[in-house]
Amino acid sequence: xxxxxxxxxxxxxxYLVSFSLxxxxxxxxxxxxxxxxxxxxxxxxxxHGVRMIAAHYYGWKSILYLLPSSYLMYIMMTQAQGDIxxxxxxxxxxxxxxxxxxLVTTFANVTSKDIGISTWKWLLIAGFVGSIxxxxxxxxxxxxISLTTQMLGYAIGDVSGQFALMIALIYYFRYIQxxx
Amino acid sequence: xxxxxxxxxxxxxxxxxxxxxxxxxxxxxxxxxxVTAVADLNSKRAxxxxxxxxxxxxxxQEFSRPSIFRALKAMEISGEIKKVGPVRxxxxxxV
Numbered sequence: 001x002x003x004x005x006x007x008x009x010x011x012x013x014x015y016l017v018s019f020s021l022x023x024x025x026x027x028x029x030x031x032x033x034x035x036x037x038x039x040x041x042x043x044x045x046x047x048h049g050v051r052m053i054a055a056h057y058y059g060w061k062s063i064l065y066l067l068p069s070s071y072l073m074y075i076m077m078t079q080a081q082g083d084i085x086x087x088x089x090x091x092x093x094x095x096x097x098x099x100x101x102x103l104v105t106t107f108a109n110v111t112s113k114d115i116g117i118s119t120w121k122w123l124l125i126a127g128f129v130g131s132i133x134x135x136x137x138x139x140x141x142x143x144x145i146s147l148t149t150q151m152l153g154y155a156i157g158d159v160s161g162q163f164a165l166m167i168a169l170i171y172y173f174r175y176i177q178x179x180x
Numbered sequence: 181x182x183x184x185x186x187x188x189x190x191x192x193x194x195x196x197x198x199x200x201x202x203x204x205x206x207x208x209x210x211x212x213x214x215v216t217a218v219a220d221l222n223s224k225r226a227x228x229x230x231x232x233x234x235x236x237x238x239x240x241q242e243f244s245r246p247s248i249f250r251a252l253k254a255m256e257i258s259g260e261i262k263k264v265g266p267v268r269x270x271x272x273x274x275v
């Protein structure tokens with residue numbers, strides 16, 4: 001039980017911090033530097049990295065761990081910007097990440113125990129697949145399933161956000177190693 | 181090793197690989213292979229990697245025995261790996 005509480009706290013914090021960073025720093029910068037890109041598309045969506053890493057290490061449990069923080073951010077975003085996404089979209093997003101991860105890791109025969117050279121690359125591919133599923137799932141909820149440029153925009157933002165988060169992890173581990 | 185720590189070690193190893201692949205690493209090739217081999221053996225053999233197993237690990241076959249011993253010593257001092265147990269020659273990654 002203690003382990004689940006710890007996982008829940010760590011993953012929730014990671015999700016909330018990455019989401020806050022995206023909304024407070026990346027999105028305003030994007031709207032200034034790339035004003036032609038719609039505000040609804042974040043070109044560096046860091047929380048996707050948290051979702052994918054959680055799905056890789058915790059499997060289906062990652063959905064339960066991240067659901068409360070996903071809904072918290074959804075409620076805050078809805079209050080700030082209005083009803084942009086359907087109420088089930090946080091759940092669909094987490095499910096899509098898990099399914100994307102499951103599909104790609106099964107295909108590539110990569111498990112959370114693997115430390116091979118390509119694991120991180122497969123994680124990014126799974127992130128892309130998960131993002132496409134997420135777009136399709138939200139489209140299904142909105143009654144409009146099609147591969148639109150907006151969906152591609154979400155996928156680019158999700159994967160670049162995941163990549164950026166993994167780079168941030170490199171420097172985080174370097175930092176704590178120096179600190180010990 | 182607790183399960184959480186194992187997951188953290190795997191995550192660290194994955195990003196270490198990524199760091200190396202992207203050319204962001206300042207670790208030598210031998211050090212990287214050694215850390216990975218220690219972690220690999222660590223997950224297979226009851227939480228520690230012995231020197232004899234390390235010398236036979238596929239990732240370290242391209243290096244000479246003296247180089248491996250020197251790297252082990254240097255990495256132990258720098259805190260990247262640490263000795264475990266009362267007997268000499270057993271290592272674990274220092275996460």
